[in-house]
Amino acid sequence: MLGAFLFAVALPKLIELELLPYEFYLISEDHGLMSENLVANQDETFQFIHSITPISVDIATQVTDIVARVTPAVVGVENIQTRSFNFWDQAVYDGGTGSGVIYRKTDDRAFIVTNHHVIEGADQIEVILADDTRLIAELKGSDLYTDLAVLEVDGTDIDVMIDLGNSELTKVGEPVIAIGNPLGLGLSGSVTQGIISGTQRSIPQDLSGDGLADWQADVIQTDAAINPGNSGGALINMSGQLIGINSMKINQAAVEGIGFAIPINEALPVIQELESVGFMTRAFLGVEAYSLIDVPKAEWQQSLLLPDEVTGGIYIQSVEPFTPADYAGLQTYDVIVELDGEPVHTIVDLRKFLYQQKGPGDEMVIKFYRSGEAEEAIVELTKQ
Incomplete structure (x- = not known):
């Protein structure tokens, strides 16, 4: 009641008696600002103009810092295939694109992990860096069952590698970031955020196409958006460490936000053997x-x-x-x-x-x- 009284009665009276320590402005019919003192005489020059000053706001967060640090280590992977019709005629086409992660560099060579299904059937593989530099990649090794592949490229212009985390320490509900190239290189470096929805999931896979399960992949489940093209990209914890290789999602109309990544602890022995031997010894x-x-x-x-x-x-x-x-x-x-x-x-x-x-x-x-x-x-x- 006191506030209503001050606003409705006391404030207008104080303005009328010019007892306030500042000028009070009215909104004119044409939405311009004018002083109460100038309402009676609009021909007078309006001297006081309130200026608007831009304010710089620092919006850096833990996520933006991680993304800035990690994104250069996530690359595009292009599968190039050729088909021969006769001795002279050949057709060259894009067999698809995916993502990869630079996990190691030695001397002037860099090593990248991606998915087997990203490079499957490729006659040539190109790696696209964050600055759009294209490099011809050598396939060091690939494995169908774990869906992992290792590439080697010229590392002269590469100076960022990803830090490896410990996927066994992940907890359900822990925030994570997925980085990759969904739907192709036009959306390269896309970042999505979510949580760990489940650990130690076993997903049956039909590798032969006969409708029967041939393998069960042990994966991390996340609700961070993973789409075609994200395959082979990075699943990052809030320390900026790689904890998984994004691999697949459930693609059904009634399903949303169920994606999977290969835990880095499961992937690392495979990566090392593919890099050194070229195949898995089983x-x-x-x-x-x-x-x-x-x-x-x-x-x-x-x-x-x-x-x-x-x-x-x-x-x-x-x-x-x-x-x-x-x-x-x-x-x-x-x-x-x-x-x-x-x-x-x-x-x-x-x-x-x-x-x-x-x-x-x-x-x-x-x-x-x-x-x-x-x-x-x-x-x-x-x-x-």
Whole structure:
């Protein structure tokens, strides 16, 4: 009530008596400013003009500092392919673009990690730096299962490398930044921000295109926007460290904000082997096998003669001659249920056990069923 009184009664009276220590302005009908003292005589020169001074505001934040520091280490990767129609005619076309991350430099050479599917089928690979410089890249190595590839380029003009973090320390809800080239090089260096939505996610992947899962990728889930072209780009923590290689997203109309990155702790051993050897050295068994769950349940007992206690496993479709499986005596339609005492239920279980826990020259105990009887065999694995 006191405020209303002062505003409605006291203030106009003080203005009328010119007791205020400043000039009071009215808004004219043409929206110009004029002094109360000049309302009666508009011909007088208006002497007092309130000037507007621009103010510089510092909007630097932790995110902008990280982006400025890290962006030069994120590059574009262009897949160039050629197709020959006859001896003279060739067609050259863009096989797609993606992203990559400069993770190491030695002398005048720089090394970049990207996704296998970004460079797959390329006849030539070009790397585009943050300043639009194009460099011809040499493919050091690539791996289908981990979806990783390593490139080497001339590092003379490269002086920024990314710092590697520890993906095992990531927590759900932790803020992260994704940097890459969504939808091509026209949007290069795009930055999105989100959080860690989940750690240690296992995503089934159909690598052969037959509609069956061939592998399970262990990934970090994030809601930071990841789109085509972001593949191979960087997932950064708030210390500016690389914790993941952006790899894929769920692309469905009803799904939003579900993207995945390969954890750097999982990727680093693969990167090092691809850089030094050119391929992944993995253990080899020598069977063509399928998950038991892909066989009609009625056939489990009628054809494979499995007892009721068997709830999953891998049935052998064929055994390659002169392989560890052949030397160990495995046969067609044997059903593998355990490896070194660990139960296996799908072909993905078998691959992950061979590729992640075994190496060439290792022995492995296989428990399997043949004609309804449980048996064991010891195999000595070789190199794939």
